[in-house]
Amino acid sequence: MLGIRAAFRQRIEAGHLPSLILWGPPGVGKTTLARLLAGAVDLEFVSISAIFSGVADLRKVFEAAEGRRQTGQGTLLFVDEIHRFNRAQQDSFLPVMEKGTITLVGATTENPSFALNAALLSRAQVVTLHRLDEAALEQLLQRAEKDIGAPLPLTPAARAQLLVAADGDGRFLLGMAEEIAGLSLDDVLDEMGLAEAIQRRMPVYDAKQDGHYNLASALQKSVRGSDVDAALYYTARMLEAGEDPLFVLRRLVVIASEDIGNADPAALSLAIAAKDAYQFLGDPEGHIAIGQLVSYLATAPKSNAAYRALKDAKRLAREGGSPMPPPHAVNAPSRLMKAQGYAKGYVYDHDTEEGHAGLDYFPEGLERRALYQPTDRGAERAIRERKAAYDRRRGTAAETKP
Structure with a gap:
């Protein structure tokens, strides 16, 4: 600048x-x-x-x-x-x-x-403007010592700990330097002595502002990117800063469906179970279930095919008007409806040898689209194979029907 x-x-x-x-x-x-x-x-x-x-x-x-x-x-x-x-x-x-x-x-x-x-x-x-790095904080500390007229009574390890505790905040560092300089000490402060003097500084984090959303985003992207160590770190950052664990769990339930989906269908069940476990155990034991869930989700196979399929289906629903389902897709509870062709052509799938009648349930007049396209990752590989078989039979049935 x-x-x-x-x-x-x-x-x-x-x-x-x-x-x-x-x-x-x-x-x-x-x-x-x-x-x-x-x-x-x-x-x-x-x-x-x-x-x-x-x-x-x-x-x-x-x-x-x-x-x-x-x-x-x-x-x-x-x-x-x-x-x-x-x-x-x-x-x-x-x-x-x-x-x-x-x-x-x-x-x-x-x-x-x-x-x-x-x-x-x-x-x-x-x-x-970004948080001050260690070199900038050290420069500030040296200027403070020059102003005070003497070096701070800190061991090298304690000095390094003070820079870490400042967490990029120069105002906090200068305030602590002034406070330490005013102490009546017989000897220099080591790491334990410094910790007692400055107590514990919470990480910069506002649960309702940018820090809240930035760390939540970093957590989801770390899980999506299968970086389990980073995912655990951001989870710990939020929990240590006082974030509501249920907010973290809500985000993890979303991740289980959005980023893992049918590549590992057990992910969603485990996410719900972790939420229930936390509510049953409370703090701090409930955090163990959160850690287990994060490590599972981050190392699970990933697919957003189901998530994308629903988005595409919603778009098609908005753009495709309101066509009626085909007659065989609806019931005919009255004689009038039967006379109008409701339920005509329906075949009960369980009565067929294959357990699949091959009927096309897309609305007539609406071009069929392959909304769900399973990947070849995890359990979705088998789903893709089944879907392909269903699609083939549905195409054959469409060709042979009168």
């Missing part, structure tokens, strides 16, 4: 800063970056939080910014947690942005595509 040859950097050096949406996890420097950008282009830095501000507060900010604009001073309005504003509040930024009264820099931890209005997004450039 700020590289020497970056177009964004060149625009800043030319004194022009577009409105921005800074999207990233907590503690990666969104507020700091906005403050530095304001200084780089000589704009007055004004900061508000969408959590504590309303329309009246915005009106005051806009009026003050307009006053500065009249004197030739621009305003960078930094809005933290901008996704917390409702649609009307977000729309209130549009006229002042277009007029040039403010340069908006919004910060959000949520996906702007879902959290912000399209009109606002069309007037701002989205910049994605």
Whole structure:
């Protein structure tokens, strides 16, 4: 973003800063970056939080910014947690942005595509910021130690543990550095001493926001890709962060039908059994059943043929109108219906030697389509062979009927 040859950097050096949406996890420097950008282009830095501000507060900010604009001073309005504003509040930024009264820099931890209005997004450039890696966290820690005037009293192993505990959050790391520096210690802290000092930090995860859906997606794709270790890892991430185990199980039941299907018909039964086992056992023993299910699903043969067949059938149902089933496919409970040909030509399959009469049950006038196309993986190989035999007999019956 700020590289020497970056177009964004060149625009800043030319004194022009577009409105921005800074999207990233907590503690990666969104507020700091906005403050530095304001200084780089000589704009007055004004900061508000969408959590504590309303329309009246915005009106005051806009009026003050307009006053500065009249004197030739621009305003960078930094809005933290901008996704917390409702649609009307977000729309209130549009006229002042277009007029040039403010340069908006919004910060959000949520996906702007879902959290912000399209009109606002069309007037701002989205910049994605990622969690800080270990090298960046170490650099922050060294700067903190320089500011403190002394190295933190940590063993090398404890220092590495602190970086891991920060989980990409620079704000948390600096807070802990300040706290550790203020301790009265007779000796350096080892890993156990550090754990007691900082207690336990929960992984970054909001069960109702992006983390929730990102990990659920990663779990399903890991199972679909038969990566059992990754699937178990994402399951553990969700459970350790306090996700409702029934949400995890619901996703696994979907996976059993959508991604495994008839390649292993037992997968769905095991998924339901795991759900029942969890509800019977509760926490934490019920997690064992979840782990068993995840490892089974990830290593099972995969097929989405049944899933795709239903989607195609729904599409055909929407596009094909409402044709009547053929006469032999419906019952004739009354004399009138018999006289009209209902049930005519029906053959009871169990009365035939093969157990299959070979009748075509597709509606007359609707072109037949092969909706379900079994794969040759797992149990679906035998299903494919049976389906082919049924199709052949149905074709023969169609040719010989009067």
